[in-house]
Amino acid sequence: MQYAIIADAYEKIEATTKRLEMTDLLVDLLKNTPKEIIDKVVYLTQGKIYPDFVGLEIGVAEKLAIKALARASGRSESEIEEDLKTSGDIGETAQKLIAKKKQVTFFQQPLTVQRVYETLDKMAKASGSGAVDAKMSLLAGLLADATPKEAKYIMRTVTGNLRLGIADMTVLDALAIAYGGGKETREHIERAYNISSDLGRVARVVAEKGLEGIKKFQVIVFEPIRPMLAERLSSPEEILDKLGGKCIAEYKYDGERIQAHKKGDEVILYSRRLENISNQYPDAVELIKKHVKAKDAILEAECVAMDLETGEMRPFQELMHRRRKYEIEKAMEAYPVSLFMFDALYVEGKDLTLEPYPVRRKMLEKTILEGERVKTAKHIITNNAKELESFFLEAIENGCEGLVCKSMAEDSVYQAGARGWLWIKYKRDYKSEMTDTVDLVVVGAFHGRGKRAGTYGALLLAAYNPENDTFETVTKCGTGFTDEDLAKLPEMMKKHVIQHKHPRVNSTIEADVWFEPKVVIEVLGAEITLSPIHTCAMDKIRKGSGLAIRFPRFTGNYRLDKSAEDATTEKEIIEMYKAQLKKITES
Numbered sequence: 367m368q369y370a371i372i373a374d375a376y377e378k379i380e381a382t383t384k385r386l387e388m389t390d391l392l393v394d395l396l397k398n399t400p401k402e403i404i405d406k407v408v409y410l411t412q413g414k415i416y417p418d419f420v421g422l423e424i425g426v427a428e429k430l431a432i433k434a435l436a437r438a439s440g441r442s443e444s445e446i447e448e449d450l451k452t453s454g455d456i457g458e459t460a461q462k463l464i465a466k467k468k469q470v471t472f473f474q475q476p477l478t479v480q481r482v483y484e485t486l487d488k489m490a491k492a493s494g495s496g497a498v499d500a501k502m503s504l505l506a507g508l509l510a511d512a513t514p515k516e517a518k519y520i521m522r523t524v525t526g527n528l529r530l531g532i533a534d535m536t537v538l539d540a541l542a543i544a545y546g547g548g549k550e551t552r553e554h555i556e557r558a559y560n561i562s563s564d565l566g567r568v569a570r571v572v573a574e575k576g577l578e579g580i581k582k583f584q585v586i587v588f589e590p591i592r593p594m595l596a597e598r599l600s601s602p603e604e605i606l607d608k609l610g611g612k613c614i615a616e617y618k619y620d621g622e623r624i625q626a627h628k629k630g631d632e633v634i635l636y637s638r639r640l641e642n643i644s645n646q647y648p649d650a651v652e653l654i655k656k657h658v659k660a661k662d663a664i665l666e667a668e669c670v671a672m673d674l675e676t677g678e679m680r681p682f683q684e685l686m687h688r689r690r691k692y693e694i695e696k697a698m699e700a701y702p703v704s705l706f707m708f709d710a711l712y713v714e715g716k717d718l719t720l721e722p723y724p725v726r727r728k729m730l731e732k733t734i735l736e737g738e739r740v741k742t743a744k745h746i747i748t749n750n751a752k753e754l755e756s757f758f759l760e761a762i763e764n765g766c767e768g769l770v771c772k773s774m775a776e777d778s779v780y781q782a783g784a785r786g787w788l789w790i791k792y793k794r795d796y797k798s799e800m801t802d803t804v805d806l807v808v809v810g811a812f813h814g815r816g817k818r819a820g821t822y823g824a825l826l827l828a829a830y831n832p833e834n835d836t837f838e839t840v841t842k843c844g845t846g847f848t849d850e851d852l853a854k855l856p857e858m859m860k861k862h863v864i865q866h867k868h869p870r871v872n873s874t875i876e877a878d879v880w881f882e883p884k885v886v887i888e889v890l891g892a893e894i895t896l897s898p899i900h901t902c903a904m905d906k907i908r909k910g911s912g913l914a915i916r917f918p919r920f921t922g923n924y925r926l927d928k929s930a931e932d933a934t935t936e937k938e939i940i941e942m943y944k945a946q947l948k949k950i951t952e953s
């Protein structure tokens with residue numbers, strides 16, 4: 367196929383602003399394309415050579431493009447730069463300069479789509495020290511044989527400026543018309559796209575095998591499935607109502623969504639946006655290899671920053687430290703992660719996306735060997751609004767955002783690429799960000815594990831309630847202590863150890879060690895949230911719930927100047943919660 371056919375189509379597509387006209391032009395182009403290269407033509411129309419998840423870009427910088435054009439057109443780089451200043455488009459400039467050159471040279475080998483594609487592919491894959499020169503020569507070679515119009519589109523493609531405005535959905539429409547048998551067949555083609563994220567493969571299947579072929583389209587490992595998303599409701603009653611009276615409610619973990627693809631020993635992790643993020647999480651890759659029993663599988667998980675010593679979840683923001691190219695090993699150590707698995711989409715050759723959720727969840731449980739750092743999402747099956755509410759509060763207490771409540775119905779398939787009512791999120795409506803430190807009383811402690819064996823892993827902290835002259839627990843704090851602090855804590859607290867919970871302490875949590883309320887420390891938290899476990903402000907904001915400080919960190923200040931009765935009061939905590947209360951409006 368001549369590249370000129372594509373360039374002509376681009377020119378017409380560019381000239382229209384109407385989507386229907388654009389679709390018709392695309393239909394013509396796709397019909398004129400030999401089936402065996404239709405995938406390539408589809409990628410090219412979107413300015414790519416592979417689907418996005420492959421992560422391979424042609425990546426030609428403008429400077430390099432200018433050099434290649436200089437070589438192919440016989441102009442100097444400064445002349446080209448000059449022209450570029452007025453045109454503002456490297457494509458236009460190339461078209462003009464190649465046209466001038468063509469008036470003097472006659473020999474030209476027509477460009478085929480295959481040759482253009484293969485050359486762009488080589489350019490994308492060029493690496494190492496000679497990469498820049500190699501890319502330049504390859505591009506100059508193409509331009510030398512291009513017509514002016516072809517040069518324009520090649521230039522725009524390689525510099526990432528093609529922008530014909532052809533959306534994925536327009537390609538799906540065009541494929542339905544050209545090869546599916548009509549626009550009404552689009553839903554089948556769209557599903558194929560949703561479970562593969564690969565428009566090229568979809569185009570090829572529908573062109574070669576028609577609608578019947580596309581109906582049999584299956585998930586394959588290393589082609590990410592577009593994620594299923596949740597709708598949102600704000601009461602357990604509404605949720606149960608919507609889900610037919612009963613649901614599987616799972617913790618909504620606060621981390622990064624990961625779709626893990628495994629084939630034998632090879633594992634790729636895809637983000638919510640379907641980018642390959644395996645490099646950010648070498649530890650998660652290892653966890654998948656170790657804990658997924660199936661040889662081949664596609665599973666979904668929330669990857670959560672963890673404090674491995676206390677077993678507590680850390681704020682989502684800590685995962686930002688993983689977004690770096692270098693020294694990932696260091697980030698991995700400082701910000702370890704755990705995986706909470708919540709769906710199985712493919713296991714041992716079987717596409718599960720059309721199975722109801724209870725079946726997928728069972729398969730997930732069978733496929734995973736649970737361990738400290740890999741678990742299935744904590745869940746309950748319930749038809750009771752009260753039970754759902756207390757599970758919700760428990761989830762928040764444990765550092766989650768709330769719940770995802772999932773349909774158990776026959777038709778509870780995996781709706782790839784869609785936000786629907788089969789999953790309903792129930793998030794805490796309110797959270798209050800903390801800016802001030804608080805001074806809290808140490809009322810208990812928990813034994814440390816791992817590096818902290820022999821000392822405390824976390825302290826149980828309380829606020830003072832002057833009305834009852836009691837201490838109400840508000841958080842468990844294990845962060846911010848230096849090794850030195852940790853070493854001296856047991857010694858320092860020894861004189862306050864008592865055998866039972868102190869009568870003035872109100873706690874539903876069982877500490878490993880109890881103290882008389884004497885020592886006050888300064889703590890800064892990230893936010894104050896509702897909590898069914900902590901007794902501070904119990905029933906005062908919401909029935910069955912107290913308040914907790916999330917992600918507390920010891921500031922290093924022992925408030926030796928304060929007695930326990932001088933600690934921050936319950937009332938102050940309620941005020942802080944209210945004052946900084948921020949309605950979270952985004953869904």
Ligand code: ATP
Binds near residue numbers: 594
């Ligand atoms: P949000 O900001 O609320 O996470 P979102 O648009 O990214 O919104 P939603 O579909 O609204 O996604 O909510 C589902 C998200 O919750 C998933 O993308 C996933 O990252 C996360 N999640 C955490 N735990 C679960 C779980 N058990 N099941 C499904 N999704 C979960």
